[in-house]
Amino acid sequence: MRISQLLRGVAILIFLVAPESAEPAAPDLKEALASKRDLWGELSLRQPGGPSYEFFEKLLPPLRYVNCKFRDYPLALSAPLGAIKARLVSNGSAVNVACGTDAAIYWHAYPLGVTFHVGDRDEVYGSSDAQRRGPNFERGYLPIVQTSYQHEDSQIAEEAFVPVDAPFSDHAPVFVRFSLAEGKSPVAITATLEGNTSLQSHGQALCDAAGHALLWLGNGWEWNAGQKRLTARLNAGSPLLLAVFSDAAPAPTGNLDEAMYDKLRSDCAAEWERWIGRCAAIDVPEEIVDRAWKSAVIADLMIAVGDRMYYSAGNAYQDLWVAENGDAVRSLMVFGLLDNAKQMTGPLLRIKQSGLDYHNAAMKLQLMAHVYWVTRDPDFVRARRDLWQPEVDRILNGRQKDNGLLPKENYCGDILTQVYSLSSNANSWRGLRDMAAVLSDVGQTEEAKRLFASAAEFHAAIVAALEKSVRTDFKPPFIPVALFGAEQPYEALTETKMGTYWGLMIPFVLGSGVLDEAQTQAVVDYFQTRGALCMGMVRIHQHSGLFANENGVDDLYTLRYSETLLQHDEADRALVGFYGKLAQGFTRNTFVGAEGSSLVPLDSGGRPMYLPPNAGSNSYFLHTLRETVVQDDMVDGNGVPDTLRLLFATPRAWLGDGKTIRAERAPTAFGLVSVVAHSDLSHGQVIVEISPPPRAARLVQMRLRLPEGWAVSSARIGDEKLEVGANATFDLTSRRHPFTVYVAVERR
Numbered sequence: 118m119r120i121s122q123l124l125r126g127v128a129i130l131i132f133l134v135a136p137e138s139a140e141p142a143a144p145d146l147k148e149a150l151a152s153k154r155d156l157w158g159e160l161s162l163r164q165p166g167g168p169s170y171e172f173f174e175k176l177l178p179p180l181r182y183v184n185c186k187f188r189d190y191p192l193a194l195s196a197p198l199g200a201i202k203a204r205l206v207s208n209g210s211a212v213n214v215a216c217g218t219d220a221a222i223y224w225h226a227y228p229l230g231v232t233f234h235v236g237d238r239d240e241v242y243g244s245s246d247a248q249r250r251g252p253n254f255e256r257g258y259l260p261i262v263q264t265s266y267q268h269e270d271s272q273i274a275e276e277a278f279v280p281v282d283a284p285f286s287d288h289a290p291v292f293v294r295f296s297l298a299e300g301k302s303p304v305a306i307t308a309t310l311e312g313n314t315s316l317q318s319h320g321q322a323l324c325d326a327a328g329h330a331l332l333w334l335g336n337g338w339e340w341n342a343g344q345k346r347l348t349a350r351l352n353a354g355s356p357l358l359l360a361v362f363s364d365a366a367p368a369p370t371g372n373l374d375e376a377m378y379d380k381l382r383s384d385c386a387a388e389w390e391r392w393i394g395r396c397a398a399i400d401v402p403e404e405i406v407d408r409a410w411k412s413a414v415i416a417d418l419m420i421a422v423g424d425r426m427y428y429s430a431g432n433a434y435q436d437l438w439v440a441e442n443g444d445a446v447r448s449l450m451v452f453g454l455l456d457n458a459k460q461m462t463g464p465l466l467r468i469k470q471s472g473l474d475y476h477n478a479a480m481k482l483q484l485m486a487h488v489y490w491v492t493r494d495p496d497f498v499r500a501r502r503d504l505w506q507p508e509v510d511r512i513l514n515g516r517q518k519d520n521g522l523l524p525k526e527n528y529c530g531d532i533l534t535q536v537y538s539l540s541s542n543a544n545s546w547r548g549l550r551d552m553a554a555v556l557s558d559v560g561q562t563e564e565a566k567r568l569f570a571s572a573a574e575f576h577a578a579i580v581a582a583l584e585k586s587v588r589t590d591f592k593p594p595f596i597p598v599a600l601f602g603a604e605q606p607y608e609a610l611t612e613t614k615m616g617t618y619w620g621l622m623i624p625f626v627l628g629s630g631v632l633d634e635a636q637t638q639a640v641v642d643y644f645q646t647r648g649a650l651c652m653g654m655v656r657i658h659q660h661s662g663l664f665a666n667e668n669g670v671d672d673l674y675t676l677r678y679s680e681t682l683l684q685h686d687e688a689d690r691a692l693v694g695f696y697g698k699l700a701q702g703f704t705r706n707t708f709v710g711a712e713g714s715s716l717v718p719l720d721s722g723g724r725p726m727y728l729p730p731n732a733g734s735n736s737y738f739l740h741t742l743r744e745t746v747v748q749d750d751m752v753d754g755n756g757v758p759d760t761l762r763l764l765f766a767t768p769r770a771w772l773g774d775g776k777t778i779r780a781e782r783a784p785t786a787f788g789l790v791s792v793v794a795h796s797d798l799s800h801g802q803v804i805v806e807i808s809p810p811p812r813a814a815r816l817v818q819m820r821l822r823l824p825e826g827w828a829v830s831s832a833r834i835g836d837e838k839l840e841v842g843a844n845a846t847f848d849l850t851s852r853r854h855p856f857t858v859y860v861a862v863e864r865r
Contacts, residue, residue: 168689251265399783413735416708462485583636624674627677770824
């Protein structure tokens with residue numbers, strides 16, 4: 118099918134499913150791609166109740182394809198923080214199979230791959246969309262993957278998981294169970310094997326020449342060594358079991374039977390639930406959001422290896438990058454896994470990447486500071502001085518005498534052109550300032566003064582460079598990443614590769630806080646009017662032919678743009694990206710994200726993506742969700758957190774009648790905070806229970822974003838009346854003990 122035909126088909130589908138309303142039908146994909154504005158995002162803002170998952174879900178086919186012969190995206194499975202990762206093709210067709218395309222260099226290889234077939238004609242399991250259901254997770258988020266497949270009159274169910282118990286957890290075997298959900302018995306099940314290993318049978322195990330197990334078989338399988346095939350007949354009430362090892366393992370003893378499978382499965386579910394139980398208890402009245410955040414946390418714990426938070430798993434992106442991986446570490450931290458965040462900081466501080474020395478130094482110092490403020494562990498800072506002090510010295514000693522800036526370095530990781538980088542300079546200034554504040558807080562006063570003074574001089578130099586570099590003759594004014602005229606304004610950002618990379622890098626400048634209000638607004642306006650966004654997410658077009666990175670989104674780089682919106686009280690615009698990500702930046706039901714995700718479908722079944730999974734992609738969603746309910750901020754700009762906001766950006770539907778928003782044990786720079794809001798609109802009230810953090814914030818505020826047509830009329834804590842501020846905002850500063858706010862509401 119040609120792309121033009123496919124786009125027309127998508128437009129027709131949108132038209133057919135669009136409900137009757139006064140609002141015109143959504144623009145088709147071709148219009149959305151051609152526009153310099155985020156047509157779909159802006160239309161979502163005009164919907165009753167604002168942006169929603171349901172609005173974005175219907176706009177495009179889901180994410181699905183990767184550049185491999187198996188096409189359907191893989192799920193990376195492991196024990197928590199496990200060293201070995203398995204690859205389960207998401208449609209249930211195969212385990213640990215090779216990529217088999219020119220892109221194979223990007224995907225890890227396994228000693229043995231297995232593809233499953235059903236029926237006497239060897240139909241590949243999961244290959245027909247019409248016959249397949251799933252994949253889904255157990256309880257909606259646990260990495261026990263379930264699919265089913267209709268073959269003739271029989272429905273075959275497949276379940277797969279990786280155990281968390283040693284010794285299995287060290288080798289990431291994928292345990293697979295086939296069962297007959299309904300239909301006639303028996304059904305032929307075949308497993309074809311690929312790989313160069315010659316297998317020998319040792320009891321129920323198939324082993325390599327050294328006697329190490331690569332397969333463990335339950336009863337019912339017959340092994341044909343010449344054809345490298347396993348065959349079995351699936352009968353009702355008699356499941357078929359096997360385990361595919363991702364790494365050669367000592368041959369297991371005993372039988373792989375239902376009792377063994379059920380114990381390992383139960384232990385797997387219980388262990389992952391324990392990890393979720395260590396997190397902040399965030400529970401919102403939208404089931405898909407709750408499932409997504411739990412899945413994203415679990416995915417990050419499967420991407421990570423011990424104390425190393427990787428960017429991805431099972432492919433060439435299983436590597437370390439300071440900024441992107443640091444965001445993933447910070448997302449685990451603000452969701453409650455503080456000890457893991459501290460452990461994962463060390464490896465990121467050790468990263469060396471030629472051409473990006475100052476960018477990396479800046480992000481290392483910012484990560485250190487953020488982890489300190491949330492954990493308030495001075496020993497964490499002292500014990501890592503040998504790692505962060507060289508980065509401080511690198512910035513202090515690197516500034517040039519003639520302009521006060523750092524030397525030229527690469528525009529970014531993919532663009533090796535050497536420039537005076539606003540991003541590297543701005544974030545290095547931020548790193549110095551933040552570490553100065555940390556050192557002051559841990560009692561290293563003199564060193565803190567020295568860094569504060571240097572940071573102030575550095576800030577003045579950056580401001581002077583901006584005055585010489587900003588293009589005010591362009592509307593909106595153009596803030597370049599490459600200073601001193603080395604970068605010209607872009608008419609439409611995705612028309613060129615460099616425009617795309619400006620869109621990826623300028624959010625780091627926003628996040629640094631170096632820009633004044635007018636400059637910040639100029640960048641936000643540029644994003645919104647020069648083609649930088651689709652469904653609230655940062656757009657890309659690399660103009661390089663790289664799979665899935667043409668006419669797509671790179672949503673993980675939306676994080677700092679989203680945080681800027683929230684800091685400027687643009688909650689609804691931040692929610693555009695939140696729901697755009699949830700609906701079109703994750704796979705359906707399994708919540709797998711990638712670095713690059715195409716907006717253009719390959720066919721009616723789905724769109725391509727680049728090297729999933731992606732920890733940075735998960736962190737964008739996790740951070741944004743957390744900040745809908747809890748925000749801690751540095752309003753005074755001195756590097757010290759001073760403001761706590763509660764419920765400032767929740768979707769209005771979350772406070773519909775009878776609904777509850779719950780965030781308990783949420784880590785902040787002031788300690789753990791809990792807030793539970795119960796909506797009882799039918800009785801004219803919302804009740805909010807708050808347990809404030811142990812450390813004081815200069816300002817503590819709460820806001821109630823009620824459904825349209827409702828307004829706050831009064832509020833009290835016990836007999837004390839509270840002043841109702843603009844936009845239903847309440848000042849709760851200086852309260853130290855748990856309290857309840859009773860808010861009277863009425864229809865307007």
